Structures are given as structure tokens and as C-alpha cells.
Amino acid sequence: MFTHHSCSGHRDCPAHTILYSILSGSESRYLNDKLSRNAAARNCRCEQRRTVCLKDPKATCQVASGVLVNAVCFVRALPSFSQLPFVDQSSLLRHCWVPLFVLGLAQRKIVFEVTNTSILRKILLGPGLSGNEADLPTPAEVHNLRDCLHKLWNLDLSPVEYAYLKGALLFNPAVQGLSALLFIEGLQRKGVRALQEVVQRLHPGDGARFTHVLHAASTIQTVSPGLVTELFFKPVIGNTNMSHLLIEMLSVQ
Structure with a gap:
């Protein structure tokens, strides 16, 4: 400087x-x-290639697993979601599980610490579990996730606002291959309108709050599934495919 x-x-x-x-x-x-x-x-390649991992993976991954389970349970409990063909349910969940997970972290005020990924750790993990070096979380990615969480925390959303925001993000007609596209488009419009109404009802004196909520929701989309998988779930599920795991969770009776 x-x-x-x-x-x-x-x-x-x-x-x-x-x-x-x-x-x-x-x-x-x-x-x-x-x-x-x-x-x-x-611009040192060593700095660019620096990666991080959870400081306390056992405890943090356990909490993260609970957040994901709650997110899937929330989705399954929506009557409008259960009316959709299972193929559409699967597509929507695969597309939006990361935003729902981040909202869950924010709602439960989850704080996590990371540390530098050591060469020794990579050796101990072995090639079968360590995966592609490019997939390992970077400090910049973790900073972006924390920035998203802080935006949500600063808004101090109520449980009702969180619920309607999750619904608005879930029904995304931009997801490819949806068979009930028009129905899902209608659900998204209703979801956004309901979110706006509840925000205005709870905060009648804050005309800009709804815009701030939408902005915070848009930043969540910048959090990659790879980051969340590698940071919070890879220590538990290993090389299990995350999409397959989500579909199994969705189909559990």
C-alpha cells in the first residue's frame, strides 16, 4: 500500500x-x-494454489449435515413441491440445494473456521480421497461464502422471511428439462409475491428492505456446489456423488 x-x-x-x-x-x-x-x-502460483479445509471437520460437518437434512425436509414438506413429477423435484433440488444450505447456515448462525490445507494432509488423504487439486476450497471462495452469510445476518431475517425466501429460490423455471415448466413459473411468481408481502408487513417503514433481501439472495448464487461439497461434506461422504445423495434423501419414505 x-x-x-x-x-x-x-x-x-x-x-x-x-x-x-x-x-x-x-x-x-x-x-x-x-x-x-x-x-x-x-501473482505467485503458490498463493493462487493455496487451499483451505475446516479447522474442526468432525463437529462442523456434523452441523452441516443437519442443515442439509433440514433443507431437504423443508422442500419435501411443501405441498406444491410434492405435486410435481419426481423428475422435476430432483432437478429443482439438485439446482437449488446450495442456496438452501447457505440459507440454513445463515438462519442457524453457523460460524466455521478454516485452516491451510497442509501437504501432509494431502499425502495422508491419498489420491483416492483427495480428488482434483483444483476442486479444493480456496481462501477467496470461503471469503465469498462468509460475505453471503454476513449479508443475510445484517438483514436479521425472521423465520417467516427465511421460509418464503427458500420457496422463492426453490421454484426456478430456468432449470433445464422441467416437464411442468408453466406450473413452476407460476409457483415462483407466487413465491416472490408472497415474500414481498411478508417483508412489507413485517417492516412497513423500510421500503428498501425487499430489494436488499433480493440482493442477498442473488449473492448466494455465487457460492459453488464444489466449494460446499468439498468443505462441508467431502470429509464425511468421501467420493460419494452429491447429486445421488440428494436424490436418495428426497426419495426416502
Whole structure:
């Protein structure tokens, strides 16, 4: 970071100052070399490839599993969802499970800590469980997830607002291959309208709140399924396919 320091006696300083030397070229090589080293440090492949894992995977994964189970139970309990063909139910759940999971983390005020993934840990995991190095969570991805959670926490949503927001995100007509597309489009419109009504009823003096809720919901879409799977569920399910697990949870009688 560059900081500006003013000199109280700058009127008495001679023209040939350090700054003048740099601009005139006598110090330019030093400055350019320093900037190049700083840029190289920021762009270092080691830094870009740095990955993280949960600091307490046993406890955190247990809590995360409970959040996911609650999300699937919420979906299954919706009468409008149960009216859909199972193939549409499966498609909607596979598409929206991450937003529902993030909302669950926010609603339950779940806080988690991460630590750097050590080389020793990767060796101990072995190639069968460690998976693709590119799939491992990065600090930037975790920061984005935490940013989404903080946006939701700052709104201090009520349980009713959370419920309607989950419903609005669930019925997404943009999901490919839906057989009951028109019905799902209608459900989404009703869901968004119901969310708006409940927000206005609970916060009549805050005309911008609904917009803020929608903005927070849009940021959730930036959280990738790969991050959530690798960070919260891979330590438990190993190489089990997450989509297959979700369908099994959905079909349990």
C-alpha cells in the first residue's frame, strides 16, 4: 500500500529530493524492481494454489449435515413441491440445494473456521480421497461464502422471511428439462409475491428492505456446489456423488 506523508518543512526542501531523483530516472530501476517483486508476490502460483479445509471437520460437518437434512425436509414438506413429477423435484433440488444450505447456515448462525490445507494432509488423504487439486476450497471462495452469510445476518431475517425466501429460490423455471415448466413459473411468481408481502408487513417503514433481501439472495448464487461439497461434506461422504445423495434423501419414505 502506498501512503502519503507530508513534510512540515517542504518549502525549505531543495528541488533535488528523493522524489525528484526517482522521477528523473536515477532511482527508477529500484522502484520498478520493487514494484515487479510486489506484483510477482501477488501473482505467485503458490498463493493462487493455496487451499483451505475446516479447522474442526468432525463437529462442523456434523452441523452441516443437519442443515442439509433440514433443507431437504423443508422442500419435501411443501405441498406444491410434492405435486410435481419426481423428475422435476430432483432437478429443482439438485439446482437449488446450495442456496438452501447457505440459507440454513445463515438462519442457524453457523460460524466455521478454516485452516491451510497442509501437504501432509494431502499425502495422508491419498489420491483416492483427495480428488482434483483444483476442486479444493480456496481462501477467496470461503471469503465469498462468509460475505453471503454476513449479508443475510445484517438483514436479521425472521423465520417467516427465511421460509418464503427458500420457496422463492426453490421454484426456478430456468432449470433445464422441467416437464411442468408453466406450473413452476407460476409457483415462483407466487413465491416472490408472497415474500414481498411478508417483508412489507413485517417492516412497513423500510421500503428498501425487499430489494436488499433480493440482493442477498442473488449473492448466494455465487457460492459453488464444489466449494460446499468439498468443505462441508467431502470429509464425511468421501467420493460419494452429491447429486445421488440428494436424490436418495428426497426419495426416502
